[in-house]
Amino acid sequence: MKMVVFAHTPPPAHGQSRMVQLLVDSLSEPARGNDLIEPVQCYHVNARLSRDLQDVGRAGWQKIFRLAGYCLQALGLRVRHRPKVFYFLPAAPIRASLYRDWFVMLLCRPFYRHTVFHWHAVGLGQWLENQGAGWERRISHALLDGADLAIVLSELNQADAQKFRPRRLAVVPNGIPDPCPDYAKTTGARRSKSLERRRALLSGEPSDGENDTTVHVLFLSHCTRDKGLFDAIEGLRLANQQLAAGKSRLHFKLSIVGAFRSESERAELQRILSEPTAHEWLVYRGFLDGAAKAAALEEADLFCFPTYYASEGQPLNLIEAMAYGLPIITTRWRSIPEQLPPDYPGLVEVNRPDQVAAACLRMLTESGEPLRRRFLEMFLLERHIAALTKELCALASGG
Secondary structure, eight states, X not given: OEEEEEOOOSSSOOHHHHHHHHHHHHXXXXXXXXXXTTTXXXXXXXXXXXXXXXXXXXXXXXXXXXXXXXXXXXXXHHHHHOOOEEEEOOOOSOHHHHHHHHHHHHHHGGGOSEEEEEXXXXXXXXXXXXXXXXXXXXXXXXXXXXXXXXEEXXXXXXXXXXXXXXXXXXXXXXXXXXXXXXXXXXXXXXXXXXXXXXHHHHTTOOOOSSSOSXXXXXXXXXXXXXXXXXXXXXXXXXXXXXXXXXXXXXXXEEXXXXXXXXXXXXXXXXXXXXXXXXXXXXXXXXXXXXXXXXXXXXXXXXXEEOOOOTTOOSOHHHHHHHHTTOOEEEEOOTTHHXXXXXXXXXXXXXXXXXXXXXXXXXXTTXXXXXXXXXXXXXXXXXXXXXXXXXXXXXXXXXX
């Protein structure tokens, strides 16, 4: 089976572009020994339109010309290699991105036998119904309805994809390579020791003189208000006040990792960082990738991500935190509860820093082992690629 993947890889780096990179790399390397990968031959059109995170979703004439070039590339691949499947990631509910999708569908979709939509962003169907103009709804449904296969990341996300009436719909969770293959001997052992020490300190045992009173909390995402940045900051401030009021020797220190899309939000964080005692409990580390990002996840004790981002699908940062066995504080938002174990104690409502504070205190004595097991059961890259390939091959064979 031959397929054109029309989607961009990093940069800019975000969950969707990173998953495309993993897909392209996996389908381009059948020699890994996974027989399920071999039937799919992937041709990649790296349809990158944005220079950086701040440029995502913005319109511009240069983007139109680049997009036309990518469409011509996809049509050239159709002529030269005869792929029958056109794989595409539809837009988040942003007008400039939606109009981009119209352009691609007009130029490319008629020339391919099968169309596959992989819905990483959530909410376009609902947005069209509630906020889109009538002409936008008509054009969108004319161009996006009736895909041969729609792939969603979770059960809850099916309803929005169904609004575009796909012929078949499949649920395929995201997956990443295991970053801690020796977890039990290294990361897991260290986390168990730290957890035992926190429990001992909270029960009144004296400190052993080492730096064991600081609980390192990690926020790793785009640094935006709707990703929960400022709720995380206020929540940790409140949690530290409660620890101090109870004369606990423990205190939280929040590390913020990520890039900004808004200069006003960057300025707001800088104002908070300039407060007299902020350096004692708050640090901004900028955008980290590769080994530096892995080290931040390894060093953390808790992971805080109180998102209410409108198009949140299945956040990759939560999967990474699960892989590292990090207890997570996050929101009951979109399909996030489905991503976590049943009755998970670290869930809070959106826009509730007070609940973030309470959850941070609650998770001080909780183990991340259930999250690590959940990762191994559901979110390994091999499982993701095998499920995705199965659905693609069933499409090609008429199944």
